[in-house]
Amino acid sequence: MTQQMAGMSSAAPDVQPAKNKAPELKAVPETVTAAFDEFMEAFEAFKDVNDQRLGEIEQKLSADVVTRDKMDRINRAVDEQKKVLDQIVLKKARPRLGSDAGRSGGGGELSPEAVEHKTAFDAYVRRGDEAGLRELEAKAFSAGSGTDGGYLVPPETDTEIGRRISVISPMRALSTVRTVSSAVLKKPFATTGLATGWVAETAARPQTSSAQLAELAFPTMELYAMPAATQALLDDAAVDIEAWIAGEVDLVFAEQEGDAFIRGDGVAKPKGFLSYPAVADSAWSWGNLGYIATGAAGAWKASGPSDTLIEAIYALKAGHRQNGTFMMNRKTQADIRKFKDADGNYLWRPPATAGQSASLMGFPIAEAEEMPDVAVNSLSLAFGDFRTGYLVVDRAGVRILRDPYTAKPYVLFYTTKRVGGGVQNFEAIKLVKFAAS
Structure with missing residues (x-):
């Protein structure tokens, strides 16, 4: 080549x-x-x-x-x-399967409690033997099995799935992630600060207005996968069952999450930032995301297309702009790769070293194939401080229910986790709309 x-x-x-x-x-x-x-x-x-x-x-x-x-x-x-x-x-x-949390020391060996849980979980997955898990959860005073049945995945597998998703899904990696034990996370947010002012030494001090608070609710929704295996596979002692479950589940969970965090409608799934109302940035108000129009319907404007990018960058306040990241899919990035500045320098820069992201006008680029292609009135590009702007809510625990009956001779593993998400700061994300105005 x-x-x-x-x-x-x-x-x-x-x-x-x-x-x-x-x-x-x-x-x-x-x-x-x-x-x-x-x-x-x-x-x-x-x-x-x-x-x-x-x-x-x-x-x-x-x-x-x-x-x-x-x-x-x-x-x-x-x-x-x-x-x-x-x-x-x-x-x-990708890290090796298992977390350091369950290890007894620097030698890399699992603690006795982790070994016991791993053994009990392996017996449940391979043979459907629930006795070991029930005993462990009784010891821990844990509501290990809900009304719908199932058992918590050992900490090693749970951590592995979460880590892989954070690498695969750009939104999860860029956003703030909170782990909760309830079904809904409620977060207060001050939309306006305290009023203040200058006064003379002997002048009266009138009472100032209080801060305005808004309560944002982030419910967690159920995400599931159901990998199947033959009993012969489960009987093979050489197969690492935990690694197999993580490998089957992590990619499909990541794909579903990545799509929901960007385009989700909030119905039985997280609400993506593109599903919130978008208004021209000059008319921005809390609860909406501001957009910058390219000046041409379904295209970049013919003269000075990079001006739109500059406007989007400086639409953010300085505190958010210094943490800004561009988000777009590969097709949009291919268009931008052709842009030059007035001195003939390319605005798109390749990564400085392997493992880093490409940059645009000095800001990193996150590739998200869930972002729409350029079309009339499409919101195909976003720029923002996503860690401040978007919140991902994880309910603790990944749950597995073994089903050897429904699809014989296969054994199904009904794997679920609960995830929510939504915009938490509407000032921190700006969009680019491919429209005349």
């Missing part, structure tokens, strides 16, 4: 067809460094061809079809290389 892409940087529209091909992906790199190097090579090739396209526009008022096609193919190749890099980094980031 390196040789192919090196040839693209100086290719003219009438070059031989072999040099117009998009860079082909090599075999998946085995190391983060190799993947990062290939990603940077792809980005350099993209810049060269895009510069060629812009030069043709200046000279002929339009880019050559061959050049446009080549740039589009390289742009897709850059995205593919970024996906490969993200996957390798994700594998490196």
Whole structure:
């Protein structure tokens, strides 16, 4: 791929067809460094061809079809290389199964209580033997089994699922996360502060108005998955059942959460920030999210498209702006990757090292495929301090119910957790609307 892409940087529209091909992906790199190097090579090739396209526009008022096609193919190749890099980094980031909380010391061994729970849980999953879990929960005075049955996953598996989701889901990683033991988290928020003023030494001190408080409620909703396994798999002592359950559940939970935190309607699921009312930022009020219009319906404006990004950045107050992050999907990012400033420098910058995110005008970019594509009146880009602006609420515990009867010969594992979410500070997130106004 390196040789192919090196040839693209100086290719003219009438070059031989072999040099117009998009860079082909090599075999998946085995190391983060190799993947990062290939990603940077792809980005350099993209810049060269895009510069060629812009030069043709200046000279002929339009880019050559061959050049446009080549740039589009390289742009897709850059995205593919970024996906490969993200996957390798994700594998490196995944911790080993188990948490240090249940370990007795620096030797890495589980405490006696954790070993007992792990053994009892393994017996329940493999054979349906509930005696060990019942005894443990009776000792702990725990309401281990609700009216619908089921048992809590051991702390090791519970922690593993939560950690993997925080890596996969950009919203969970960026937002504030609270763990609660009740069904609803209620949070007061001061929408206005105390009134104050200057007075002379002997002047009267009139009473000032009090702060205005709003109560925000974040109910937790049930999220479930039901992986199935044959009894032969469960009888195989070499299979790590806890790791298998975590592997089956974590991805589907992450996908559902990521979608709900962005687009969820709040009905039997968390309310995503795109589901709140959006108004022009000049008319912003509490309870709404402000947006900046691009000035063109379903597109960036033809002249100075990056002006919209600057307006979105400075629509945030300084305290939120310094923690700001752009959020968009890959298609929107592919459009922005072509933008330059007045000095000819690209506004989109690749990550400085493997494991970091790309940046736009100095702010990190979070890729979320749940963000909508650019279309008429779409809210396809967000910029904000998501840790301040959005709250994720986890109810403690992941619960599993073993069902060997419903789908024989398979054993079903009805796995549930309760999650809520919503905007907690409407000042901290701004949207970009692809509309004329």
